Amino acid sequence: MRATDDTLSLDTLAVHAGRETDAATGAVAPPLHASTTFLRSADGGEAHGFSYARADNPNRRSLETCLAALEGGEAAIAFSSGLAAAQALFQTLAPGDHVVCDQDAYYGVRKGLQIGLARWGLELSFVDTADLAATARAFTPRTRVLWLETPSNPLLKIVDIAALAALGRVHGARVVCDNTFATPVLQRPLELGCEVVMHSTTKYYGGHGDVMGGALICARRDALADKLREVQHLGGAIPSPRDCQLIQRGAATLPLRVRRQSATALELARWLQRQPAVSAVHYPGLPDHPGHAIAARQMSAFGGMLSFRVAGDGQRALAVVAAARLFTPATSLGSVESLIEHRASSEGPASTTPRELIRLSVGLEAAADLIADLERALTAA
Ligand SMILES: *Cc1c(COP(=O)(O)O)cnc(C)c1O
Numbered sequence: 505m506r507a508t509d510d511t512l513s514l515d516t517l518a519v520h521a522g523r524e525t526d527a528a529t530g531a532v533a534p535p536l537h538a539s540t541t542f543l544r545s546a547d548g549g550e551a552h553g554f555s556y557a558r559a560d561n562p563n564r565r566s567l568e569t570c571l572a573a574l575e576g577g578e579a580a581i582a583f584s585s586g587l588a589a590a591q592a593l594f595q596t597l598a599p600g601d602h603v604v605c606d607q608d609a610y611y612g613v614r615k616g617l618q619i620g621l622a623r624w625g626l627e628l629s630f631v632d633t634a635d636l637a638a639t640a641r642a643f644t645p646r647t648r649v650l651w652l653e654t655p656s657n658p659l660l661k662i663v664d665i666a667a668l669a670a671l672g673r674v675h676g677a678r679v680v681c682d683n684t685f686a687t688p689v690l691q692r693p694l695e696l697g698c699e700v701v702m703h704s705t706t707k708y709y710g711g712h713g714d715v716m717g718g719a720l721i722c723a724r725r726d727a728l729a730d731k732l733r734e735v736q737h738l739g740g741a742i743p744s745p746r747d748c749q750l751i752q753r754g755a756a757t758l759p760l761r762v763r764r765q766s767a768t769a770l771e772l773a774r775w776l777q778r779q780p781a782v783s784a785v786h787y788p789g790l791p792d793h794p795g796h797a798i799a800a801r802q803m804s805a806f807g808g809m810l811s812f813r814v815a816g817d818g819q820r821a822l823a824v825v826a827a828a829r830l831f832t833p834a835t836s837l838g839s840v841e842s843l844i845e846h847r848a849s850s851e852g853p854a855s856t857t858p859r860e861l862i863r864l865s866v867g868l869e870a871a872a873d874l875i876a877d878l879e880r881a882l883t884a885a
Pocket of ligand 1: 585586587588610612613653657682684685703704705706707716717718
């Protein structure tokens with residue numbers, strides 16, 4: 505199909521972008537191309553547009569076409585994990601360059617900056633990007649990247665993408681948005697002025713908890729996209745052809761899954777809010793969430809992630825997690841099965857997450873069954 509046909513809706517692109525019936529065999533489902541090397545032509549060139557699988561391969565090219573189409577970007581570069589994608593973005597910078605990063609950005613992104621990239625000579629500022637004035641003050645003449653994540657983990661904080669994109673533009677910084685929690689189904693950072701979107705495709709894209717991946721999608725096929733392609737090629741943190749095939753398979757059902765997961769999460773959030781055993785619910789779809797108005801403007805639904813605090817201490821939260829039967833106690837998110845997690849334990853002793861907080865990744869089970877499970881866990885604990 506014409507993968508870049510921008511008259512097609514997201515649901516249609518999710519099924520067709522980057523996919524073609526195999527010319528050699530007529531296979532309708534995308535074949536797995538495991539070959540590491542590709543035929544050369546008589547003049548030494550690439551006979552079929554590929555040379556070596558780290559540089560490019562048919563499954564990765566299909567996935568990247570799909571990711572670019574869904575996000576509305578001109579180029580997508582796929583990696584072996586979300587953090588490999590984040591590192592690649594920062595590796596395009598030079599020593600002395602400055603990064604402004606949201607203080608609630610994914611733990612691994614912040615740690616990767618502080619440990620690896622500070623040594624590389626990057627200057628770092630961590631700010632609350634929900635505070636536009638504080639974010640504006642953080643810029644220096646060397647600021648090259650403003651890194652956003654919304655909704656954030658685990659408090660589901662919302663930041664104003666369009667306002668921050670405008671702020672980044674004024675200061676000559678590239679604005680990058682980690683769109684993992686929202687996915688392009690719910691939120692369109694490139695249309696709101698960001699230049700790059702990052703995904704952990706391990707989560708909603710893969711969607712079945714059985715493959716890891718990451719991606720950067722660039723608004724334009726420009727010098728930055730070329731540099732990122734170079735880091736992908738020379739850094740070598742590439743997804744395998746099978747990983748690409750699985751993530752692209754996940755992409756086909758992404759819109760269906762994410763809309764359903766959002767609807768169920770909203771139902772759960774409303775139910776949790778009425779429980780005396782629950783002291784707070786963090787979900788941007790609730791009108792009393794501090795970011796609700798912005799979320800309602802920049803998201804088409806509020807996502808499948810939510811967190812809540814039990815009335816009581818960390819021990820009680822752990823007991824609730826342990827008492828759940830349908831929710832599986834495990835980290836990660838975006839899969840078909842619902843997960844429940846005591847975030848403070850996962851993050852370790854340095855965690856600043858409230859100890860009475862429980863995070864849910866809502867899967868595809870029936871809302872009534874999930875509510876019954878939470879009710880039982882809250883009562884049993
Ligand atoms: C999981 C996650 C990452 C890191 O991705 P990996 O695939 O685990 O490397 C980054 N950002 C967010 C929001 C995530 O949930």
